[in-house]
Amino acid sequence: TQLLEQSPQFLSIQEGENLTVYCNSSSVFSSLQWYRQEPGEGPVLLVTVVTGGEVKKLKRLTFQFGDARKDSSLHITAAQPGDTGLYLCAGAGREDTGRRALTFGSGTRLQVQP
Amino acid sequence: DTGVSQNPRHKITKRGQNVTFRCDPISEHNRLYWYRQTLGQGPEFLTYFQNEAQLEKSRLLSDRFSAERPKGSFSTLEIQRTEQGDSAMYLCASSPGQGPSYGYTFGSGTRLTVV
Numbered sequence: 001t002q003l004l005e006q007s008p009q010f011l012s013i014q015e016g017e018n019l020t021v022y023c024n025s026s027s028v029f030s031s032l033q034w035y036r037q038e039p040g041e042g043p044v045l046l047v048t049v050v051t052g053g054e055v056k057k058l059k060r061l062t063f064q065f066g067d068a069r070k071d072s073s074l075h076i077t078a079a080q081p082g083d084t085g086l087y088l089c090a091g092a093g094r095e096d097t098g099r100r101a102l103t104f105g106s107g108t109r110l111q112v113q114p
Numbered sequence: 115d116t117g118v119s120q121n122p123r124h125k126i127t128k129r130g131q132n133v134t135f136r137c138d139p140i141s142e143h144n145r146l147y148w149y150r151q152t153l154g155q156g157p158e159f160l161t162y163f164q165n166e167a168q169l170e171k172s173r174l175l176s177d178r179f180s181a182e183r184p185k186g187s188f189s190t191l192e193i194q195r196t197e198q199g200d201s202a203m204y205l206c207a208s209s210p211g212q213g214p215s216y217g218y219t220f221g222s223g224t225r226l227t228v229v
Contacts, residue, residue, distance in 0.1 A: 004156075033217055042118070042205050042220025043157070088156050101147055101170060102218060104156035 003027060004089055004105035012111045016078050021108045023072045023089035030093030032065055032072045033102065037086040079112045086110075118221035120206050126227045127196055134192045135224045139208030146189050147218065148181055149205040150174065157205055163189060196228045 004025045013019055023032070031050045035043035047056050049065035049072060056063045060083075062075040072089055086109050090102040119138040127133050139146050144165050149157035160179070161171045165186035175181075178196075183189040193200055203225050207218035 006156075040225075041222050042207070043218075044220070045217035048217055090156075101159050101162045103159065104149075107154075107156045109154075 003103050004091055006087075006089060006105040006108045008108060009106065010109050010111075012113065013079055015080060015112055015114050017112075019076050019079060019110070021074045021076075021087055021110070023074075023105050025070050025091060027091070028069050029091035029103075030069070031091070032069070033090045033092065034063055034072070034074055035088045035090060037088060037107075043086075043088055076110075079110075081112045081114050084110060084112050118206055118208055118219050120204075120221035120224050122224055123222065124225045124227075126229060129198060129228055130195055132192065132194045133196060133226065134190055135204055135206075135226075137189045137191070137206030137221060138187070139189070139206070140210075140219055141187075143208035143210050143219070144186065145209045145211065145216075146183055147207045147209075148189070148191050149207065151203045151205055151223070152201075160191075193226075196226075198228045201226055201228045 004023055007022045031048055033048045034046045036046055037043040047058055047063045049063055052067045052069045054065045060077045064073045086107045088107050089105040092102050121136045125133055147162040148160040150160055151157045159172050160175050161181050163183040166183050178194045181191045203223045205220055205223045207220040209216045209218050
């Protein structure tokens with residue numbers, strides 16, 4: 001079982017629609033990062049959130065870290081075909097095990113139809 | 115510096131053969147990570163180095179797997195006696211430090227197919 005559960009697993013929407021992707025865990029993390037991955041390539045960092053309750057905006061993308069630092073969400077406004085890809089959340093500094101390397105979620109595959 | 119470089123990009127091998135992958139991180143990054151990713155899944159942690167010291171290994175890293183970073187620069191990941199279950203994308207990443215503000219820079223990966 002994946003420690004970080006992402007939902008939905010797949011999302012196919014039309015250009016211009018809004019969407020939200022969720023990342024949930026039973027573990028507390030010191031920070032959480034979101035990456036986007038395109039086929040045949042490695043993940044690319046989008047944002048890091050550190051403080052519980054923190055909200056960060058990156059153009060049409062809004063990221064939120066839960067108050068308890070166990071969950072996060074990514075909201076995309078007016079999705080474009082260029083947003084298509086695999087969105088991965090990754091937690092750093094697990095408090096229960098002390099793992100220092102990032103733990104990745106299962107991913108949400110987004111397809112935006114023109 | 116052009117980022118994290120991984121070689122080869124693709125490797126097809128017969129079951130039972132040994133394979134070795136190479137990763138060249140961003141030169142000023144002292145941390146290097148290896149992950150494995152199978153289709154439809156997120157990357158799974160294998161191991162990480164701070165300079166030449168291997169500081170953490172996942173239980174996924176069986177005794178057939180070994181990783182080195184001899185001079186704290188490039189790293190190699192070797193898989194001995196490959197099995198079909200080893201087929202996956204092997205990703206390398208580097209970061210300049212430890213802490214919540216440091217994101218990882220990933221390479222494009224090595225796709226291994228064991229036939």
